[in-house]
Amino acid sequence: MIEFRGVAVSVPVLRAGRLAESKTLLAGVDLRLGERRVAVVGANGSGKSTLLRLVNGLVEPTSGSVVVNGLDSVADGRKVRSEVGFIFTDPLSQLLMGTARDDVELSLRGIVPDKAERRRQATELLAARGLDGVADQSVYDLSGGERQLVALTSVLACRPQVVVADEPTTLLDLRNRNLVAEALWGLEQQVLVATHDLELAARADRVLVVDAGRVVADAAADEAVEHYRRMMS
Amino acid sequence: MNGLFSLYAPGDSVFHRLPVGWKYLIMFAATFVGLLLRNPWVSLGVLAAVTLALTACGVGLRHALGLPPAVWLTAGFLLAYQIAVGAWATGVVVACNLVGALYASRILTATTPGPVLVDALVAAARPLRFVGADPERIGLAVMLMARSLPMMWDAFGQVRDAARARGRERNYFALVAPVVVRAVGYAQATGEALMARGLGERRSR
Amino acid sequence: MKKTSGAIDLALIAVFAAFVAACAMISIPMPFGVPITLQTLGVLLTGLVLGPWRGFLSVVLYLLVGFAGLPVFAGGTGGLGVLSGMSVGYLLAFPFASLAAGALAIWFVRAGFKVRYAWLTVAAAVGSFAVIDLAGIFGMMVVGQTDFVTAFGYNLPFVLGDAVKVFAASAIAVAVNKAFPVLLAARKPAAA
Known part of the structure; x- marks a missing residue:
């Protein structure tokens, strides 16, 4: 369960070298998200990234609070971050080590103390996503889709209870988009995805439409996607 | 950990197979014995021992024993200076320690891949x-x-x-x-x- | 401004340790024959940009990784071999230089002193001359078994390069603080 309680986010704006006024990124957000698959759609700059980043404390609310499975995202930030895995748009800014195997092993530190066992589990997790062939290649030599799947594998290796993904398919071609979509919607965890990809959104249990820092529609997939199409035309 | 900087030279010598903990122990011992005892015979002995050990690493004499000219110059200068002020023993200690400690470190760095060094530090x-x-x-x-x-x-x-x-x-x-x-x-x-x-x-x- | 998170602190410390290592590998030919590296510049900047504690820990991490055998010291060496070399005093002083430069920089900035560039130069100069050079001279006295005056003489050829690096460090720190103003003022309330 992810709850937004009267959340607003604003950032100070620098004008002529001084902090002049503040810009509102998000306001008046009150939501209780209990569905397993939730999508957030909205134009660039609408505030959907901010909405997602609130969930694991990458952004802190200026007012109100965000509560994930009963934990406050600021007061219990550490605990929340260990329970919420976050997938970035660009997997390269997500991968911390040079190869897929090293990266997944890094996630397993702290969970699996034995080094050999860690390696075995990393290999297994990669193989389960069909990535065994590229486990020891430099992450720079992987295709965009492979990179995103490695990022997903690494984040899941931390055993999060909630997975949040910020436009995970934006940089991918159609085939890889489908691969990543399958992987995300197939998870047993609660998944919250921001996307421009209306096909991806259409498969969610609930879709939020965000515009100019506000949630303007909140409904089942068909209805919300239709609303978004009308809004954009 | 591809692309990690390292001085490692592959091989199958005794030192390549020695667990990394022992190599750290050798490096510590060889560096600090000379520094702490300040005895010319000890420092000479340590230098001779690490030189022999390095040549046994099978990484090529040049890679094993080569040092930048500045290091030889410094060692030679320090030795000459101490002899000039009448303290040849101190000169031997200082010069042998300088080269000996670099060689002792090289036993470790030339025979151990970078990721192993990183793992050792994490474990330490x-x-x-x-x-x-x-x-x-x-x-x-x-x-x-x-x-x-x-x-x-x-x-x-x-x-x-x-x-x-x-x-x-x-x-x-x-x-x-x-x-x-x-x-x-x-x-x-x-x-x-x-x-x-x-x-x-x-x-x- | 909110406090930076533990994860970002950790990343800053690790990345700047690598930055100091990269600086140590860059060697600049000098008119008088003794090449200088950017190592001390990296150390001072780490303090000026990250502040005293992150700066200190970052340079400690750099030394640890070097002692463990990765070739991150000037001239591409690693291991404990540097401990019996003439540069041992300089090397061991680096974390404290970063700490001193960072602490002074934060103090000057928070006290609201004008002409930030001048005061950051003072902070860098204290780190460079009062901490690194002094410890370096002491190190050469021990390693070379010689007196203060002789060791002081060994240090002299480097003073000019050090002075250039001090001015460069503060100029660069001013530029970087413009891009990331929160770093030095992490615990200062947001200016209105």
């Missing part, structure tokens, strides 16, 4: 738990540092190329500011990537 952080440090975070910092080395080196290269394109390659200091800006940006992205997985947080008190 574990006992620090007892003085209140967080070995998980130290280990993570070591791995991230090793991972960032090639990145930072590349950043200097890219900035130099960019400066060259504008015909301003000679001002070295002008190269550094953009590299620092990149370093901060890269660190912030890395920090966010850690947060995305719940890694690298301070332990709760």
Whole structure:
């Protein structure tokens, strides 16, 4: 369960070298998200990234609070971050080590103390996503889709209870988009995805439409996607 | 950990097969015995021993025993200086320690791959738990540092190329500011990537 | 401004340790024949940009990784071999130089001193001359078994390069602090 309680986010704006006024990124957000698959759609700059980043404390609310499975995202930030895995748009800014195997092993530190066992589990997790062939290649030599799947594998290796993904398919071609979509919607965890990809959104249990820092529609997939199409035309 | 800087030269000598802990012990012993005892015969003996050991590493004499001219010059100068002031024993100690310690380190660095060194340092952080440090975070910092080395080196290269394109390659200091800006940006992205997985947080008190 | 997170602190410390290592590998030919590296510049900047504690820990991490055998010291060496070399004093002083430069920088900035560049130069100069050079001279006295005056003489050829690096460090720090103003003022309330 992810709850937004009267959340607003604003950032100070620098004008002529001084902090002049503040810009509102998000306001008046009150939501209780209990569905397993939730999508957030909205134009660039609408505030959907901010909405997602609130969930694991990458952004802190200026007012109100965000509560994930009963934990406050600021007061219990550490605990929340260990329970919420976050997938970035660009997997390269997500991968911390040079190869897929090293990266997944890094996630397993702290969970699996034995080094050999860690390696075995990393290999297994990669193989389960069909990535065994590229486990020891430099992450720079992987295709965009492979990179995103490695990022997903690494984040899941931390055993999060909630997975949040910020436009995970934006940089991918159609085939890889489908691969990543399958992987995300197939998870047993609660998944919250921001996307421009209306096909991806259409498969969610609930879709939020965000515009100019506000949630303007909140409904089942068909209805919300239709609303978004009308809004954009 | 591809692309990690390392002085490793592959081989199958005794020292290549020796567990890394023993090699650290040899390096510690050879470095500190000479420094602490300050006896010319001990320092000479240590130098002879590490020289022999290095040649036994089978990494080629040049890679094993070669040192930059500045090191030979310094050692020679220190020896000559002490002889001139009438303290030949001190001169032998100082010069032998200088070269001996470099060779002792090389037994480790020439026969141990970089990732093994990183793992050893991560493992060595574990006992620090007892003085209140967080070995998980130290280990993570070591791995991230090793991972960032090639990145930072590349950043200097890219900035130099960019400066060259504008015909301003000679001002070295002008190269550094953009590299620092990149370093901060890269660190912030890395920090966010850690947060995305719940890694690298301070332990709760 | 909110406090930076533990994960971002950790990443800053690790990345700047790597930055110091990269600086140590860049060697600049000098008119008098003794090449200088950007190592001390990296150390001072780490303090000026990250502040005293992150700066200190970052340079400690750099030394640890070098002692463990990765070739991150000037001239591409690693291991404990540097401990019986003439540069041992300089090397061991680096974390404290970063700490001193960072502490002074934060103090000057928070006290609201004008002409930031001048005060950051003072902070860098204290780190470079009062901490690194002094410890370096002491190190050469021990390693070379010689007196203060002789060791002081060994240090002299480097003073000019050090002075250039001090000015460069503060100029670069001013530029970087413009891009990331929160770093030095992490615990200062947001300016209105």
